[in-house]
Amino acid sequence: xxxxxxxxxxxxxxxxxxxxxxxxxxxxxxxxxxxxxxxxxxxxxxxxxxxxxxxxxxxxxxxxxxxxxxxxxxxxxxxxxxxxxxxxxxxxxxxxxxxxxxxxxxxxxxxxxxxxxxxxxxxxxxxxxxxxxxxxxxxxxxxxxxxxxxxxxxxxxxxxxxxxxxxxxxxxxxxxxxxxxxxxxxxxxxxxxxxxxxxxxxxxxxxxxxxxxxxxxxxxxxxxxxxxxxxxxxxxxxxxxxxxxxxxxxxxxxxxxxxxxxxxxxxxxxxxxxxxxxxxxxxxxxxxxxxxxxxxxxxxxxxxxxxxxxxxxxxxxxxxxxxxxxxxxxxxxxxxxxxxxxxxxxxxxxxxxxxxxxxxxxxxxxxxxxxxxxxxxxxxxxxxxxxxxxxxxxxxxxxxxxxxxxxxxx
Amino acid sequence: xxxxxxxxxxxxxxxxxxxxxxxxxxxxxxxxxxxxxxxxxxxxxxxxxxxxxxxxxxxxxxxxxxxxxxxxxxxxxxxxxxxxxxxxxxxxxxxxxxxxxxxxxxxxxxxxxxxxxxxxxxxxxxxxxxxxxxxxxxxxxxxxxxxxxxxxxxxxxxxxxxxxxxxxxxxxxxxxxxxxxxxxxxxxxxxxxxxxxxxxxxxxxxxxxxxxxxxxxxxxxxxxxxxxxxxxxxxxxxxxxxxxxxxxxxxxxxxxxxxxxxxxxxxxxxxxxxxxxxxxxxxxxxxxxxxxxxxxxxxxxxxxxxxxxxxxxxxxxxxxxxxxxxxxxxxxxxxxxxxxxxxxxxxxxxxxxxxxxxxxxxxxxxxxxxxxxxxxxxxxxxxxxxxxxxxxxxxxxxxxxxxxxxxxxx
Numbered sequence: 001x002x003x004x005x006x007x008x009x010x011x012x013x014x015x016x017x018x019x020x021x022x023x024x025x026x027x028x029x030x031x032x033x034x035x036x037x038x039x040x041x042x043x044x045x046x047x048x049x050x051x052x053x054x055x056x057x058x059x060x061x062x063x064x065x066x067x068x069x070x071x072x073x074x075x076x077x078x079x080x081x082x083x084x085x086x087x088x089x090x091x092x093x094x095x096x097x098x099x100x101x102x103x104x105x106x107x108x109x110x111x112x113x114x115x116x117x118x119x120x121x122x123x124x125x126x127x128x129x130x131x132x133x134x135x136x137x138x139x140x141x142x143x144x145x146x147x148x149x150x151x152x153x154x155x156x157x158x159x160x161x162x163x164x165x166x167x168x169x170x171x172x173x174x175x176x177x178x179x180x181x182x183x184x185x186x187x188x189x190x191x192x193x194x195x196x197x198x199x200x201x202x203x204x205x206x207x208x209x210x211x212x213x214x215x216x217x218x219x220x221x222x223x224x225x226x227x228x229x230x231x232x233x234x235x236x237x238x239x240x241x242x243x244x245x246x247x248x249x250x251x252x253x254x255x256x257x258x259x260x261x262x263x264x265x266x267x268x269x270x271x272x273x274x275x276x277x278x279x280x281x282x283x284x285x286x287x288x289x290x291x292x293x294x295x296x297x298x299x300x301x302x303x304x305x306x307x308x309x310x311x312x313x314x315x316x317x318x319x320x321x322x323x324x325x326x327x328x329x330x331x332x333x334x335x336x337x338x339x340x341x342x343x344x345x346x347x348x349x350x351x352x353x354x355x356x357x358x359x360x361x362x363x364x365x366x367x368x369x370x371x372x373x374x375x376x377x378x379x380x381x382x383x384x385x386x387x388x389x390x391x392x393x394x395x396x397x398x399x400x401x402x403x404x405x406x407x408x409x410x
Numbered sequence: 411x412x413x414x415x416x417x418x419x420x421x422x423x424x425x426x427x428x429x430x431x432x433x434x435x436x437x438x439x440x441x442x443x444x445x446x447x448x449x450x451x452x453x454x455x456x457x458x459x460x461x462x463x464x465x466x467x468x469x470x471x472x473x474x475x476x477x478x479x480x481x482x483x484x485x486x487x488x489x490x491x492x493x494x495x496x497x498x499x500x501x502x503x504x505x506x507x508x509x510x511x512x513x514x515x516x517x518x519x520x521x522x523x524x525x526x527x528x529x530x531x532x533x534x535x536x537x538x539x540x541x542x543x544x545x546x547x548x549x550x551x552x553x554x555x556x557x558x559x560x561x562x563x564x565x566x567x568x569x570x571x572x573x574x575x576x577x578x579x580x581x582x583x584x585x586x587x588x589x590x591x592x593x594x595x596x597x598x599x600x601x602x603x604x605x606x607x608x609x610x611x612x613x614x615x616x617x618x619x620x621x622x623x624x625x626x627x628x629x630x631x632x633x634x635x636x637x638x639x640x641x642x643x644x645x646x647x648x649x650x651x652x653x654x655x656x657x658x659x660x661x662x663x664x665x666x667x668x669x670x671x672x673x674x675x676x677x678x679x680x681x682x683x684x685x686x687x688x689x690x691x692x693x694x695x696x697x698x699x700x701x702x703x704x705x706x707x708x709x710x711x712x713x714x715x716x717x718x719x720x721x722x723x724x725x726x727x728x729x730x731x732x733x734x735x736x737x738x739x740x741x742x743x744x745x746x747x748x749x750x751x752x753x754x755x756x757x758x759x760x761x762x763x764x765x766x767x768x769x770x771x772x773x774x775x776x777x778x779x780x781x782x783x784x785x786x787x788x789x790x791x792x793x794x795x796x797x798x799x800x801x802x803x804x805x806x807x808x809x810x811x812x813x814x815x816x817x818x819x820x
Contacts, residue, residue: 032460053438259644
């Protein structure tokens with residue numbers, strides 16, 4: 001099992017707090033927005049005599065609410081095609097285990113959500129990375145790179161759309177290419193779509209469930225966590241129209257008896273939320289993105305293309321070792337009594353050496369705090385380059401040149 | 411993945427209900443006793459603005475409450491020795507994955523809790539059974555049978571004490587033998603102790619954590635589900651004093667982010683329960699056991715020794731195929747408009763052919779319903795033997811002869 005790369009920094013953060021330095025956490029995907037009252041208030045309404053096991057598939061009411069949600073997305077689903085899971089995490093674990101035996105391989109686009117490595121280790125499978133590049137806005141790499149890694153033991157492709165950690169939203173054209181690749185090599189497509197609502201500038205994320213000719217190949221991992229700011233209730237869902245994959249996932253679900261029951265009860269409150277709820281949440285994140293993008297790209301040597309979705313992005317910095325920089329920010333630096341905790345990007349790559357001049361930022365603080373974070377990063381970068389003798393590293397490729405450039409399909 | 415053997419009968423139960431027959435469920439371990447108000451009422455007191463992720467280890471408050479509970483059992487635990495899990499199920503999965511690689515083997519006493527097979531399949535490991543016998547009250551088989559199955563790939567022993575499905579409580583003498591076996595072959599001991607409170611006739615179950623010289627080898631899977639009638643909240647814990655196993659489990663826990671947060675909050679209410687709560691619950695189960703034991707052993711050809719703990723037992727019946735009998739009870743039989751759903755014991759054995767004349771009964775109904783269930787089983791057995799032409803099978807070994815006999819260490 002790999003250790004969590006983000007959590008390696010935790011002792012440094014504790015140290016900063018002991019020194020009286022306030023730490024702005026841009027390192028974790030815990031949204032700060034409130035859980036809607038429509039959901040949270042239901043906690044007080046639970047009158048069950050026994051908090052008993054729920055069906056392994058999920059309660060009929062919760063499953064119906066999931067189907068209703070997907071129906072609104074123009075994605076009709078049958079009864080046996082939805083399984084309640086303990087967060088999107090369990091949906092991903094079940095998806096990998098349903099499609100692979102130990103020793104099998106799954107193609108994944110790096111950088112990718114760190115915990116894919118944990119699920120892969122638990123399933124005994126090997127993640128085979130294809131690298132996406134910051135200069136392309138982390139859009140999907142060209143097909144010849146995918147073809148180069150596919151082998152006899154390849155069973156599936158795993159994508160995340162909108163993407164954590166890059167904030168990229170894949171286009172119809174890109175997803176069609178992925179679908180063709182899966183059909184060509186007889187692979188499942190596991191699609192992590194937990195950030196579906198979070199897309200900016202009129203982008204509408206396309207679900208893998210909408211891809212033609214892929215009905216039998218797609219497994220979607222979804223979650224209520226980010227959509228409704230209920231990360232702690234641990235409720236997600238696995239969705240597939242492949243009966244064998246659904247059956248395999250169901251057997252695993254039966255093994256662990258049931259997904260959290262209280263969560264399934266209060267989740268029904270999501271049915272009382274209208275589009276205005278999502279509009280407001282998305283507007284807030286878009287504003288944060290704008291603040292960060294403008295602010296960070298104005299720092300010499302910082303590069304990123306405009307993030308398109310989710311609430312993360314990867315930025316290139318004028319450093320040689322972002323693990324060292326992130327630790328330094330916590331243990332050696334502060335500005336006006338504050339510092340910033342960021343996630344070094346190395347943990348999001350499977351290929352050794354990649355991501356050493358990149359960090360991932362999660363924009364889960366309000367804009368005022370984000371403006372302070374930008375200032376801290378600007379001051380911190382200058383001080384760090386001086387402290388580490390990095391002034392000779394050129395601040396090339398200023399991000400202004402690349403803004404909105406080279407992004408396919410946009 | 412194996413299909414759940416109990417759930418195979420579900421369509422027959424649905425069919426019975428459609429015919430207007432009331433089904434008494436003795437097949438599943440969902441206690442009917444109420445969740446204590448001390449726990450359930452806390453749902454209405456949650457005022458969190460965000461239902462956010464909790465620490466992967468568990469909340470400090472919940473972990474402290476677990477340590478306090480174990481302290482009362484004279485088992486002191488350190489901070490890093492307790493991990494909150496999503497039910498005992500996840501604790502078992504983590505324990506298997508922390509100790510084994512795919513292809514490794516774990517010695518398990520059959521009959522065993524069906525879902526061990528699911529967790530083993532997910533972990534890619536092989537369960538190697540040693541058979542316990544009804545005539546011995548399902549106490550542990552002699553050591554030479556254990557020695558015969560241990561091999562190069564054996565990594566751990568998995569026991570459940572008090573036992574589901576047999577209701578057996580292992581003695582100090584037996585557990586010492588298991589400890590010696592583990593030390594001799596350098597194995598972990600994974601001990602499922604979710605029924606710890608449920609022991610009758612002044613038995614006090616011994617935790618594997620109390621075994622001397624085993625501090626570094628024991629991993630306990632525990633759960634609040636049965637102890638406090640909160641099966642649906644999905645909250646358990648993994649406990650080990652082995653730092654490497656704790657670290658491996660922690661990494662898996664970090665991968666899935668956190669155990670259910672609301673569950674950890676309301677679980678603190680258990681601290682408000684005194685010994686009277688357990689006394690009352692245990693007295694209720696003991697009475698049910700007495701009713702069932704007296705009633706069933708009076709049926710010709712039914713055999714079991716007096717169950718010692720948990721709220722299950724395995725009974726031998728004068729039939730050749732308990733799967734067929736269980737299905738027949740649901741689809742062909744009723745008595746006064748009712749029938750009984752029992753779990754055929756075949757699903758609790760790994761060795762093919764074993765358990766075909768046994769059923770598992772969970773006593774999760776009140777005594778009045780249990781008395782009716784006994785009558786239904788008595789009438790059903792006679793009718794079934796007649797319908798299937800089994801009258802020639804002798805009703806030998808009446809249980810009265812064996813009652814309280816041959817049980818080691820008692």
